[in-house]
Amino acid sequence: MTDEDLLAAVCAKEPLAKPDAEAGPPAPAYGYIRVSTEEQAESGLGLEAQTDAITRYCQLKRLRLLGVIADEAKSGKTTIASRPHGGALCEQLTCGDHIVFAKHDRGFRNTLDMLQTTQGWTDRGIVTHIVNWAIDTTQPFWKLFAPLAAAIAEWEIGMGGERVREAIRAKRRRGERWVRCAPCGFKWVPNPKGGKSKRGNPAMVLAPDEAQLTQMRQIAQWREEGLSYNDIWRMFLMRRERRASDGKEWDIHSIWLAHKRYCEYEALKAGNMGRVS
Numbered sequence: 001m002t003d004e005d006l007l008a009a010v011c012a013k014e015p016l017a018k019p020d021a022e023a024g025p026p027a028p029a030y031g032y033i034r035v036s037t038e039e040q041a042e043s044g045l046g047l048e049a050q051t052d053a054i055t056r057y058c059q060l061k062r063l064r065l066l067g068v069i070a071d072e073a074k075s076g077k078t079t080i081a082s083r084p085h086g087g088a089l090c091e092q093l094t095c096g097d098h099i100v101f102a103k104h105d106r107g108f109r110n111t112l113d114m115l116q117t118t119q120g121w122t123d124r125g126i127v128t129h130i131v132n133w134a135i136d137t138t139q140p141f142w143k144l145f146a147p148l149a150a151a152i153a154e155w156e157i158g159m160g161g162e163r164v165r166e167a168i169r170a171k172r173r174r175g176e177r178w179v180r181c182a183p184c185g186f187k188w189v190p191n192p193k194g195g196k197s198k199r200g201n202p203a204m205v206l207a208p209d210e211a212q213l214t215q216m217r218q219i220a221q222w223r224e225e226g227l228s229y230n231d232i233w234r235m236f237l238m239r240r241e242r243r244a245s246d247g248k249e250w251d252i253h254s255i256w257l258a259h260k261r262y263c264e265y266e267a268l269k270a271g272n273m274g275r276v277s
Contacts, residue, residue, distance in 0.1 A: 025064075026062050026063055026064035027062075027063055027064065027096060027097075027098050027127075028063075028064050028066050028096065028097055028098065029058055029063035029064060029065050029066065029097070029098035029099070029100055029129075030065075030066055030067055030068070030069060030089060030093070030097065030098070030099050030100070031050075031051065031054035031055070031058070031065060031067070031068035031069065031099075031100045031101075031102075032068070032069050032070075032071075032080070032086065032089060032099060032100070032101055032106065032107055033046075033047055033050040033051055033054070033068060033069070033070045033071075033102065033106060034050075034070065034071045034072075034074055034076070034083070034086075034106045034107070035047055035072055035073065035074075036073065036074065036075055036076055037073055047070055047072070049102070050102035050103075050106065051068050053102040053131050053132075054068060054100045054101075054102055054131060055068075057100060057129065057131045058100060061129070063098055063100070063129075065100075069085045069086070069088075069089045070085060071083045071084060071085045071086050074086075076105055076106075076108075076109060077109060078109065079108070079109055079113055079117070080107050080108065080117065081117075086107070093121065093124070093126050094124075094125075094126075095124060095125030095126065096125060096126075097125075097126050097127075098126070098127045098128075098129060098136075099121065099126060099127070099128055099129070100129040100131065101128070101129065101130050101131065102131045102132065103130070103131070103132050104130050104132075104133070104146075104149070104150055104153070105153065108150075110150070110154060111147055111150040111151050111154060114146070114150055115146070115147060118137050118146075121137070122137050130146070133145065133146070133149055184212065184216070184245070184257060184258055184261040185208065185209060185212050185213050185216055185258075185261055185262065185265060186206045186207065186208060186209055186212075187206070187207055187208075187209040187212075187245075188204040188205070188206065188207075189204065189205060189206075189207045190202045190203070190204060190205075191203040191204060191205045192205075209244065209245070211244035212243075212244045212245050212258075213262075214244070215241075215243070215244055215258065216258045216259070216261065216262035217262065219232055219255060219258050219259045219262065220259060220262050220263065220266075222235065223259055229252050229255050229256050229259075230252060232250075232255050233250055233251065233252055233255055236249075236250040236255075237249075237250070
């Protein structure tokens with residue numbers, strides 16, 4: 001079940017047409033949403049789904065949604081209090097307020113951050129809701145379920161990253177294309193043995209790029225003559241020589257990287273791949 005399916009299932013029920021007469025007025029609530037990339041922010045993908053889930057959840061729980069605060073293109077590696085709009089929201093929350101997240105990772109860095117932040121809000125009389133878990137901090141089950149669910153989610157993300165890295169390592173061992181840009185000193189060329197990629201394109205393999213290697217040898221020679229990376233940058237600038245890999249102007253970092261890679265290649269050819277500084 002995808003996150004969208006889970007959110008839809010949690011919020012599938014419509015709010016009661018006739019709420020309990022003894023119930024008090026709806027409690028004030030704020031929704032918080034976040035996406036991590038500029039592309040998601042510009043397209044609205046993720047923001048719209050989170051807003052819809054929070055809105056339906058508040059209707060179901062009889063919460064008076066005062067607004068949905070969004071931090072666009074902000075990394076999840078920062079705390080909510082350190083984000084521009086998240087920090088302002090944290091400051092304005094008062095006793096009796098509710099804060100609603102579509103998913104826990106939209107608001108918190110990790111399990112520890114979630115527990116510390118929600119405990120601080122609880123001490124101030126603020127209730128935290130996680131829509132896709134369908135629980136809030138007023139429920140006794142929160143202290144048991146929330147840390148476990150957050151830890152499992154972090155583990156799944158870590159395992160997903162490890163699977164991607166292992167797939168990349170396997171492709172590299174087979175000589176298959178694993179990145180769009182070839183490593184420094186090489187270029188992608190059609191596989192002489194033929195074959196097709198999963199997308200139906202010609203299979204590609206790495207081949208030495210003599211134009212790049214010539215420039216890398218020149219950099220290595222200049223370094224042996226005692227020139228600094230800044231001096232080498234000036235040499236390329238005076239010669240009006242651009243990078244053979246992409247036609248862009250040289251910069252200090254690309255010169256350092258080209259020299260480092262060339263030294264590594266030479267060490268590999270010599271059968272002594274040590275650490276190159």
